[in-house]
Amino acid sequence: MKKTLGCIRKADHDFSLIESGDRVAVGVSGGKDSLLLLHALSLYRQFSHKDFSLFAITVTLGLEPFDLTRIRALCEQLDIEYIVKETEIGKIIFEYRQEKNPCALCAKMRRAVLANTCVEYNINKLALGHHREDAIETLLMSLFNEGRFKTFHPKTRMSRTGITVIRLLIYLPESHVKHMAKVLDLPVVKSPCPADGNTDRQKMKDLMRELRKVYPDVNERFLHALQQDHYDLWQKDNSPSGNG
Numbered sequence: 674m675k676k677t678l679g680c681i682r683k684a685d686h687d688f689s690l691i692e693s694g695d696r697v698a699v700g701v702s703g704g705k706d707s708l709l710l711l712h713a714l715s716l717y718r719q720f721s722h723k724d725f726s727l728f729a730i731t732v733t734l735g736l737e738p739f740d741l742t743r744i745r746a747l748c749e750q751l752d753i754e755y756i757v758k759e760t761e762i763g764k765i766i767f768e769y770r771q772e773k774n775p776c777a778l779c780a781k782m783r784r785a786v787l788a789n790t791c792v793e794y795n796i797n798k799l800a801l802g803h804h805r806e807d808a809i810e811t812l813l814m815s816l817f818n819e820g821r822f823k824t825f826h827p828k829t830r831m832s833r834t835g836i837t838v839i840r841l842l843i844y845l846p847e848s849h850v851k852h853m854a855k856v857l858d859l860p861v862v863k864s865p866c867p868a869d870g871n872t873d874r875q876k877m878k879d880l881m882r883e884l885r886k887v888y889p890d891v892n893e894r895f896l897h898a899l900q901q902d903h904y905d906l907w908q909k910d911n912s913p914s915g916n917g
């Protein structure tokens with residue numbers, strides 16, 4: 674847990690992600706990343722000397738099976754209020770619209786429900802479970818699909834609602850997330866999404882696996898590049914209002 678908390682502390686320090694008085698909700702998909710983030714933030718709340726409140730939000734997609742009993746139990750154990758928003762997003766995308774590229778629309782709709790829920794509960798920051806490899810894969814997807822060198826920033830502001838999205842795991846390697854999910858026996862729920870494992874992101878994961886055979890440190894190199902000011906990707910922003 675020391676490494677996870679160290680990476681969270683560094684991301685928080687570099688990008689001013691959490692301030693005292695914040696009401697922070699972790700978007701919990703049921704996957705290992707957001708569950709680790711939730712667990713780690715409950716500890717960070719104790720050790721960081723920052724006085725912030727913590728919530729967990731899950732947006733269901735109307736796809737079965739999706740049993741949240743063990744996640745609910747974890748939230749009770751960590752003394753975190755758990756908010757579940759039931760939706761039919763999955764059905765709309767796969768049955769009604771039969772989308773050819775379902776992931777982008779699904780992410781957009783999920784994000785809108787998450788933002789509205791934050792507004793409803795007076796929550797000002799939404800923490801997502803993106804880690805180091807997510808940032809790298811997003812960079813490669815936008816390079817190969819759009820010819821642009823960009824990825825998400827650790828801190829962004831949603832323009833419609835004014836909610837700040839924060840990504841506290843961006844320095845954490847995915848291998849460590851997998852390791853911690855086992856050590857902590859996190860209540861991971863298998864994704865009921867029909868597109869799971871057959872996405873553009875999966876192609877980038879496979880590509881990176883091949884690259885690592887030739888360049889074992891390629892992930893560290895990518896992270897280094899992301900942090901270089903001259904690429905203008907992850908400018909450090911220590912102002913409270915954050916990055917646009």
Ligand SMILES: Nc1ncnc2c1ncn2[C@@H]1O[C@H](COP(=O)(O)OP(=O)(O)OP(=O)(O)O)[C@@H](O)[C@H]1O
Pocket residue numbers: 699700701702703704705706707708730731732733734783787800801802803864
């Ligand atoms: N249904 C959902 N409800 C709440 N938050 C979600 C949901 N789906 C995704 N998120 C949030 O958005 C982040 C990125 O989404 P993504 O689809 O990449 O996650 P995932 O790989 O399915 O799950 P995880 O990242 O938790 O292992 C998640 O880490 C989580 O914080």
